[in-house]
Amino acid sequence: MAEPLPVLEMTGIVKEFPGVRALSGVDFRLFPGEIHALLGENGAGKSTLIKVLTGVHSLDGGTITLSGTTVRFASPSQAQQAGVSTVYQEVNLCPNLSVAENIFIGREPTRFGRIQWKRLRREAAELVDRLGLDIDVTAPLSSYPLAVQQLVAIVRSVGTGDADGQGAGTKVLILDEPTSSLDRDEVLELFALMRRLKDEGVAILFVSHFLDQIYEVCDRMTVLRNGTLVGEHMVRDLDQVGLVQLMIGKALDQLEELHDQQLHSDVGELLLKADGLGRVGGIAPFDLEIKKGEVIGLAGLLGSGRTELARLLFGADHPDSGKLTIGGKQVSMSAPNDAIAAGVAFCSENRKTEGLVPDLTVRENIILALQATRGWTRPIPVAQRDELVAKYIKALDIRPANPEARVGQLSGGNQQKVLLARWLITQPKLLILDEPTRGIDIGAKAEIQKLVVSLSEEGMAVLYIAAELEEVLRLSHTIGVLRDRKLVAQLANGPEITTTRILETIASGEHQ
Amino acid sequence: MSTTTQRPTAADSRTTGKAARVLGDRRLPVLVTAGLFLVMYGVGLSRYQNYGFAEAQVFLNLFIDNSYLLVAAVGATFVILSGGIDLSVGSVIGFTTMFTAWLVERQGLPIVVVIPMALAVGAFGGFLMGYVIQNFEIQPFIVTLAGLFLFRGLCLVISKESISIGDASVSSMAQTQVSLGGAFLSIGAIVALVVLAAAFYVLHYTRFGRRVYAIGGNEQSALLMGLPQGGTKIAVYTMSGFCSALAGLLFTLYIQSGDPLHATGMELDAIAAVVIGGTLLTGGSGYVIGTLFGVLVLGLIKSLIQFEGTLSSWWTKIATGVLLCAFILIQRAMTSRRKT
Incomplete structure (x- = not known):
């Protein structure tokens, strides 16, 4: 069967920055009604390709064809008008306005210059409904969590067509790492929306660092490495190992090694002891012991209190109850300075804003x-x-x-x-790593994990927080499971502990 | 879609409690200010009932005596909603009084010719400031501070002394009373109320008005959402300049003279009225109706102090300061609640 015509075709794309050739002759095509993953390590040129496409960067060579006509966008808003919309990792909406207004602002239905509010709300509600979402469009955007705001951003970009029926309508939707701050349920909701749009014939370009997600939702993928095209494959034709090899351009020894790594059993004396430590609105009182050379992994959904627990240990938040003993001495931590003096270090999950x-x-x-x-x-x-x-x-x-x-x-x-x-x-004696591998590529991820292992071998205690359970499971001696802002279980790692077991604990909230 | 079936639980966790909703409601600050106004008015009624406080004219005088402040504050509301600030308001008002008095008295131009000229000059000044703020990406604080000095200086270029206006048409315009049953409003008050209504319409029923809110909410996002943000900003400052000039004209009518020192610091009264009216200084949240109540509260403080008789006028400033402080704390509490 002949393939349909691609809605978007980029050929021989070249982009140079002073001293760097960010893209050298990349080809990329996108078919209507498909979800297409753009993959590559950090610095492979994914963002540059997207920016060239949407008119953020100018083009140094090559052609872009949209629905058969050659285009060259001078700005993102021009691209948007032609039907190429982008939703970024950070939500770019106005939190002070209502959901309906965020969807339609800039193209509100008007009559004689007067905004028709009833019509605007009705159309927004219809659009949200059509996409299978349950959002009250009259509520201010700020009353919804980030994940929903992101869905609203997608709804906005889908509704590019003018309310009066003018405008092109979205042909190409670019999702640049939309999932990196969402938890599992929210990701599923996003995927449902993506599939629905795909069924409506929208071509979706999806960028994500989570390979599992690619395999879950994408049809086709394009792999970039060092600014060149490595290949375009149907997702079903390439397994994860093969994909990772394509991405990093070498065999997986490095990663395999980690998989087989035995946890060293050389756990030393007690380093830190938390006794009923807790904070109202942060995390319920918990007991926790950390020994020298031990890696403690924290598992739980986003917002289950992982970061809050870590912040208490670091003195970034002040506990309401309980006491904390480090190295046999009771410490009262009123500020991170006290923690640093006591040998506790904290790598924040938000490296851009807090670190x-x-x-x-x-x-x-x-x-x-x-x-x-x-x-x-x-x-x-x-x-x-x-x-x-x-x-x-x-x-x-x-x-x-x-x-x-x-x-x-x-x-x-x-x-x-x-x-x-x-x-x-x-x-430090205790290193707290909050999501150290979020949003970084697979090679760097492996390096950081190896580092954690070698640090703990040298006797440093590590508190490791990660969204990916495999990661926690691979590295930790003990796994603390959190649910609804409560430390519900502490499992000693062993052969019988699997990700399924951890998931069950998270789901049931009981120590079995 | 399997997820849609789970929606009820997800939706439950999303909708916040009723108490939080009330506290997070953007209309709350306006209601608080309106309530405060009613309470203060009630206090006035009970204390000075025998001194004529209950007369309708006392109430309408609030509009007459503060018409110019209301117009200036409406302009400032636009600016503050967009996340900016305009410090040139008082100077533009002062300049307009001088400009008008000079043209009418010294050059003998009829007032109907002078009015559009004065408005054009104010709007052009605002446009220039907006242009500089937008195109050179300079803080509005600094640019409008420059405007403040510039217009105040220009007053003195026109004349170092005050010019009183004896023109007959001006006085008749100033003394025209629009009767409302037993009491009356001045032309200035009517103009101010029309400006208020127009501002409400523009802010809530035009794309331009919504862009003002969008820019105040998140300027970066507004840009990425493809809104023509530059034009909006320039328009906002042009509007503020226009309102300042109009306020200057009303002030000229009210006081029937031009003086280089007229309306010194009135931009601060306007900003205070806007903030007391519940508009967030960081932009993006507030209502022009709140500004009306802000102006009325400030005016009522003055009236109450006049009725009290024994208090000196600086108590107005003290009361304004206390109120402003209280309202900023309320805003702070509300925004922090909204974030969680």
Whole structure:
């Protein structure tokens, strides 16, 4: 059977930035009514390709054809008018306006310049309904959680057609990592919406770091590596191992090694003890013991209290009840400074807003926490500082290996490594990693996991928080399961513990 | 879709409790201000009943004596809703009084010719400030501060002394009373109420008005949503300049003179009225009706202090300060609740 004509065809796309060839001759095509994954490691050129397509960046070579006509968009709004809409990871809507208004603003139905509110609400409700969503369109957007706001953003971009019937209607919908801050239920809801749009004939370009999600929802995929096209495959023709090999361009030894890794049993004496520690509205009182060299994984859904627990241990939030003992001494943590002094380090899940200072250099970011432990009056000698920074850049393989590069310009994985380096340099006794592998590519992910293993072998205790259960299971000696802001179980890792078992515990909320 | 069947539970967890809904309601600050106005008016009635406070004219005088402030505050509402600030309001008002008085008295132009000229000058000043804010990406605070100095300086270029207006048509316009049963409104008050109604319509029933809210809510998003944001910002400051000039004209009618020092600091009264009326200083949330109540509350404070008789006028400022502080705290409590 002959393939239908692609709705979008990009051929020989070239994009150069000063000193870098971000895309060299990439071909990409998108068929109506398909979900197409764009894959590649960080820096492979996925974002650049999308930005070239939507008119954020100009094109240095190649052609873009949309529905048979050659196009070149000068701005995202031009692309949108032609039927190419993008929904980003961050929700770009106005939280102060109602859902209905967010869907229609800029193209409200009007009569003689007067907005027809009733019609606007009715049409928004119809659109939301047609897409199988249950959202009260009159409520302000801010009353909904992020996941729903993201769905609204998609509804908005789908309804590009003018309310008066003008405008092209969305032909191509680009979803740039929409799932990275959603929990499982929310992802399912998003997928349901994606499938519905696909059935309506919309071509969807989907970018995600979660390979399972690609296999769950996508029909076809295009793999990029270092700005070149590696291949286009039907999802059913390529298994995950093959895909990962394509993405990183080498065999999976590195990852396999981790899978088979035995957890070292060399767990030392008690390091930290929490007794009925809790905070109203944060997490119910819990008991927790962490020993030297132990990796404790926290499993639970997004919003189940994982981060809240970690923040209590770090003194970022003040506990209402209970006590905390570190190294045999009871500590009262009123600020992260006390925690740093007690040897606790915290890598925040929100590296952009809570961890790194994007405008400072790699060197300055790495040195921040160490300087804080010394106090501002005793600067670190320049030679010692440069030596330390060079050592950690090398040890963690931060790229580019340039201490003067601005952190904001690094890729996600490298930013994460800088954050890690900052805390490792203070030689903490307990390292708290909150979602250290979120939004970074699979190679960097494996490196960070290996690092966790080797750190714990050296006797550092690690509290590891991750959305992916396999990750938690692979690394942890003990797995703490959270549900509804309560630590419901602590399971000692062993052969009988599987992801299914953890899921059951999360679901039932009972220690079996 | 398997997920749609699970929807009821998901929807339950999403809808917030009733109490939280009431506290999160954007209309609440306006209602609080309206309530405050009623309470203050009630206090006035009970204390000064025998001194004529209950007369309808006392109530209507609130509109007459604050017509210019209401117009200026309506302009400021647009600016603040869009997430900006306009410090040039008082200076533009002062300049307009001078400009008008000079043209009418010294140049002998008829007032009907001068009015459109004054409005055009104010609107053009606002346009220039908006243009600079938008195209050079400079903080509105600094740009309109420059405007404040510029217009105040221009007052003195026209004349160093005040010019009183003896023109007959101006005085007759100023003294025209529009009768409402036993009491009356001035032309200025009528104009102010028309401006208020027009502003309400523009903000709630035109695309431009909704863009003002969108930009105030999240400027970056508004841009990415493809809204023509630059034009909106420039229009907002042009509108504010126009309202300031109109307020200047009303002030000229009210006081029948031009003076280089007229309306010094009135931008702050306008901003205070807007904030007391429940508009968030960070933009994106508020109602122009709230601004009306904000102005009325400020006016009522003045009246109450006048009726009290023994209090000095600076108590107006003290009361305004206390109110402003209280309302900003209420706003803070509301926004933090909305986030959780």
